[in-house]
Amino acid sequence: MVIGQSDSLFIERDSKLVIKPNFLFQNLDLTINGAHGDIVSFEPGNTGALGVTLYYKWFVGSFYYGVYNESKNGSQIRSTYQDFRFNFSKRRAGLDVNFQWYKGFSIKEFPASFDKENIGNVDPNLELFSYGFNFYYSLNKDFSVQSIYKYNEMAKKSSGSVIVGLHQNYTQLSYTNSIFPDDITDNNENEVSNNDGKFFALIPTLGYQYNLVKNKFHVSPTFSAGIGGQYQSYMSDAKGDFKGFNTALRYNVNLPIGYNGEKSFFGVIGRYDKSTFFLERGIEIHYALISLQAYFGIRF
Secondary structure (H helix, E strand, C coil): EEEEEEEECEEECCCCEEEEEEEEEEEEEEEECCCCEEEEEEEECCCEEEEEEEECCCCEEEEEEEEECCCCCCCCCCCCCCCCCCEEECCCCCEEEEEEEEEEEEEEEEECCCCCCHHHHHHCCCCCEEEEEEEECCCCCCCCHHHHHHCCCCECEEEEECCCCEEEEEEEECCCCCCCHHHHCCCCCCCCCCCCEEEEEEEEEEEEEEEEEECCEEEECCCEEEEEEEEEEEECCEEEEEEEEEEEEEEEEEEEEECCCCCEEEEEEEEEEEEEEEEECCCEEEEEEEEEEEEEEEEE
């Protein structure tokens, strides 16, 4: 049974259990800028992922399994994707925890100076494992992040807030040949070996969100950005092994649109999330993720 309680600013949507099926469309682009201007771009073959989210009181857990593409040629191989997400939140604060596995990347763009006749020698067999958390806190006591993302309460009127946060991320890239543009261009006879790169970032963020409310509907655009530090450990045939600290950047644009009814809710969330990891000798790794999540929830 769902009971709607209210105060001057919010209507509570009480429920012990909520089930929310999801469809998640994603486009991940991993681009590496080399020291001499060359770039190489990788992407998994994913077109989307089916998932389900369960809410129980203050806990939220989600699981997604990705649709994959089969191999087309030496540079485009089968991709699989799995995703676990957990959320803990109060009215003004939230903590998102996530784990992702991508296995099998295609080479989207080779370095401009790369001889395409040597394409058979380049097989990164790339895997990406990532986990991290996002903590966010509203500085406006009359603003509810729960009403936008968790739907267990509904805002009665529009409002905005500065959002402060902390983003942590650990990414591990595993590959059988080098993924760096200079290596791919200069060493086309790469021997197969097991290599990996590890990147641990901690980035304070600052942003703003506005929740435009009309009856039970809302549109809630958000922008945030941050700069922080990152510990790196990676291998490169041309440059040797590297361990040390460097700078990391993060930008995020978020557009939740939804309907928050008494017993059901639905909506979409569009996201653009980009992280830039600065490596030694002018090398940069750009991790850009565009996603669109559609969902429908029922309260019990």
